[in-house]
Amino acid sequence: MINQAHRPVVVLTHRVHPQILDVLGERCKVIANQSDDSLSADEVRRRAAEADGLMVFMPDRINADFLDGCPQLQVVAGALKGHDNIDIEACTDRGIWLTRVEDLLTEPTAELAVGLLIGLARHIVAGDRAVRAGKPGWRPTLYGSTLVGSTIGIVGAGRLGRGVARMLTGFDARLLCCDPAPASPAGEEVPQMERVELPELLERSDSVIVCAPLDDSTLHLLDRDRLESLRPGALLVNVGRGSVVDERAVAGLLRSGHLGGFAADVFEFEDLSRPDRPVAIPEELIDMGDRTLFTPHLGSAVASARLRIEEHAARAILQALDGQVPDGAVNQPQRDVRVTMNAL
Template sequence: MQHHVVVTNRIHDEVLARLQTRARVDMNPGLEPWSSEELGRRLRPATAMMGFMTDRIDDTLLAQAPQLRIVACALKGYDAYDVDACTRRGVWLSIVPDLLTEPTAELAVGLAIGLARHVRTGDAVVRAPGYAGWRAHLYGTGLRHATAAVVGLGLVGRAIVDRLSGFGCAQILGVDPAARHPAARNVSLDEALAVSQFVFLAVPLTPSTRGLIDAARLARARPGQWLVNIGRGSVVDEEAVASALHSGQLGGYASDVFACEDWGLPDRPRQVPAALLDAPRTLFTPHLGSAVQEVRLAIEHRAADNLLAVLEGQEPLDHINQPGLIAA
């Protein structure tokens, strides 16, 4: 049987070559994702799919792919992939659970430093006509002697704590009812927001975390707080963050993630709110958490490992479901 693999994003040549040894590969060569209609059309003859963050997989789409045996995700957070639908349809769903951890934690700390030390504003000052050297301005805040809180102590959250431990913070707080880190003192979210100068959001998007940081919590937070989000955009109310920035209640907001990217939410916004883009004291990156060359290559290889295992009649290494088995 000639296998047919759909790859929804451009991948490295060496990973593509691996897949082509076992299957005919239909790869999206561009940066823009296929529409759901286009993806459905391409999946009709497919045996396997390598998916990325810009994809949304639900039962309607799976119904158009009767031969599909695996969706191998080149990502960790799978909130836009319907696990139960895959299971009912007899389709394996696999992720890449840990290769994104270290680079994402590095970026989180980098965003915090860049935000609190006014790197974006300083860059503009140097580039402006007439720059003549140092002047006594743009004084910011450092991590040394600061209280920092990490909300979510999964792999990424724990890696952020590890890195903060080397910066001489006065204390590191952890917010997670199900996990601990020896270098962090676990507290409630309200306590963390009330006392911390830096707050790092590292939680996945779930019904309980959507809108976790809203207007009410921001109003009760420590004034002048620096908030860094590398989890999911919809974990915060972006309009409320913008309002808190404009009022001065929030010291600054840095984010690598945005609500418009949360494809699993039918009511997601279609763009970053103008109020947030126009707000002062912000620093944004376009989902660069895992955008390290060797890391992206390793992620693609791991997704390919999972995909090829199924084509060879084996279980994928990183599966998160058991096709045909679903809880009542």
């Protein structure tokens, strides 16, 4: 058990539900961000300097230099699934557990992916603007496309890709998938999903949904050359990682009319693991409001899902501080590097 003579310090970098503070507060001293805004990198470093446990979120960047400023740190618990913003090797070398949430983000993100595709295909945002601008009722304008009977390609056949496929089965669409990351976790196949190589998927699809994670092999996987192989007027949705898609190439193909529309919940500027990442969404994309649809990384922004994600991260922190293997561990740290809380 955690030694209550030395209540471990747990730092939370973003606002969480009150019940999470209560659970952690029973056994730890909690330093929480009570604001809706992200802390600056310097402020996170300052707060984490004496932390035994750290709960981090997508905007946080955890690297070797950061960890060297946290001599007591035992566990970094990610309230997230993708962890390309955290240096796994640096955590392992310093005897620090790194955990993530595996399944709790899948269904909410898949749901949003389908919603973005429908919104893009049926010009829902443009229709809303027309109504608010006082345009008359029914007119034969804003013609879109239908998902029913179409061919939809899914890039990334991991949990998220399979979740998207399951949700799309109700549209009687032909589903293609390819897996640029062969190490995707095993899971139940979707019977209606046909596995093909990426070139074939792009050539056959009316719409493409990107669900792939970011690594060296998927950086700009969908570049200009590959995007040009899409059918004219095809729709593209990205809910994987921003940098899997070359956003400037997308802008050029939208401008030329080859690409019919682009929707995204993730963007290149978010990918902290890229030292050359852009600082913002390209202006060309922002200016194409009639053929783009963007959301601010809302994939898991469902109240019930976020609470479960935070509960998972909090439980992992307490397990690690108790000397146990925490749920969702993605590494096996050198435990002789740092003592556990049991030894304090």
